[in-house]
Amino acid sequence: MRPTYNNAREKKYILSQSVSQPTKIGVFYTAFYGVLAALVAICMWAFLQTLDPRIPKWTLDGSLIGTNPGLGFRPLPPTDNVESTLIWYKGTHHDNYKQWTDALDEFLAVYKVPGLTPGRGQNIYNCDYNQPPPKGQVCDVDIKAWAPCTKENNYSYHKSSPCVFLKLNKIYDWIPEYYNDSSDLPEAMPQNLKTYIGEMQKTQMHKMNTIWVSCEGENPADQENVGPVDYLPIRGFPGYFYPYQNSEGYLSPLVAVHFQRPKRGIIINIECKAWARNIIHDRKERVGSVHFELLID
Ligand SMILES: *[C@@H]1O[C@H](CO)[C@@H](O)[C@H](O)[C@H]1NC(C)=O
Numbered sequence: 001m002r003p004t005y006n007n008a009r010e011k012k013y014i015l016s017q018s019v020s021q022p023t024k025i026g027v028f029y030t031a032f033y034g035v036l037a038a039l040v041a042i043c044m045w046a047f048l049q050t051l052d053p054r055i056p057k058w059t060l061d062g063s064l065i066g067t068n069p070g071l072g073f074r075p076l077p078p079t080d081n082v083e084s085t086l087i088w089y090k091g092t093h094h095d096n097y098k099q100w101t102d103a104l105d106e107f108l109a110v111y112k113v114p115g116l117t118p119g120r121g122q123n124i125y126n127c128d129y130n131q132p133p134p135k136g137q138v139c140d141v142d143i144k145a146w147a148p149c150t151k152e153n154n155y156s157y158h159k160s161s162p163c164v165f166l167k168l169n170k171i172y173d174w175i176p177e178y179y180n181d182s183s184d185l186p187e188a189m190p191q192n193l194k195t196y197i198g199e200m201q202k203t204q205m206h207k208m209n210t211i212w213v214s215c216e217g218e219n220p221a222d223q224e225n226v227g228p229v230d231y232l233p234i235r236g237f238p239g240y241f242y243p244y245q246n247s248e249g250y251l252s253p254l255v256a257v258h259f260q261r262p263k264r265g266i267i268i269n270i271e272c273k274a275w276a277r278n279i280i281h282d283r284k285e286r287v288g289s290v291h292f293e294l295l296i297d
């Protein structure tokens, strides 16, 4: 049956109802969502004003890491034993020390190839003590100065005189307070480091703003067994790497510690420390110092 309309007026009324109702709803929802979108945009904008992608929200004393940097060492013992800090190998067996030199290859790869760190290539700057990097640029790490602690030389593991690398944990905006006066050094500092700093002040005064490092046998027997220790390229972390401000491409400075003639066949307990006035050494909290053992069969 065809729908019939009583008259023309009724027909017009029905048509106007079915057209204007959806239009009103459409206008209402458009306005409603428009206002919502505007509110979200305003909140987002206000939130983003408080954030800088390069600056962490919590820094220094407000941060959980605190203001006391930790010290770390590489190569790390295999991950299947996280508690172990023992570097153990047979000097003459390549298969035996390979895991340590491989671990170092992997750790140092970013230092050898700037392209592995985003932004490093274009931001790299040839820093020196009297030439700190401009804002946003990062210092080069001279890996050739690590010799004999180089990949080509198997980090000297094959000669039973292994190299261990030290690294200070990054803390945003932390500024070291240097021991840059040899007449004002702490009691607890090892005598050979005091002597080194004294020499440095006489001959290379401009390098005094350095975070010094020391590595020693822990007990008297260890001190005897550890033998002579060399630090490359210098005995500390140069001050021009600080403060760390999350510039794109930044890599921490490293100190290569070369154990030149450690006694073989015995475990040697070694403790390394970083020295600045605002570094407190606390072995339990694992800050300012690091402990590991060496055993070369
Ligand atoms: C490094 O180790 C490999 C394998 O043992 C050896 O062939 C090479 O001669 C070593 N490098 C040096 C500089 O002795």
Ligand SMILES: *[C@@H]1O[C@H](CO)[C@@H](O)[C@H](O)[C@H]1NC(C)=O
Residues within 6 Å of the ligand: 176, 177, 178, 179, 180, 209
């Ligand atoms: C020595 O270190 C202090 C604190 O880190 C610094 O303020 C001062 O300028 C440094 N002295 C020299 C001669 O660089």
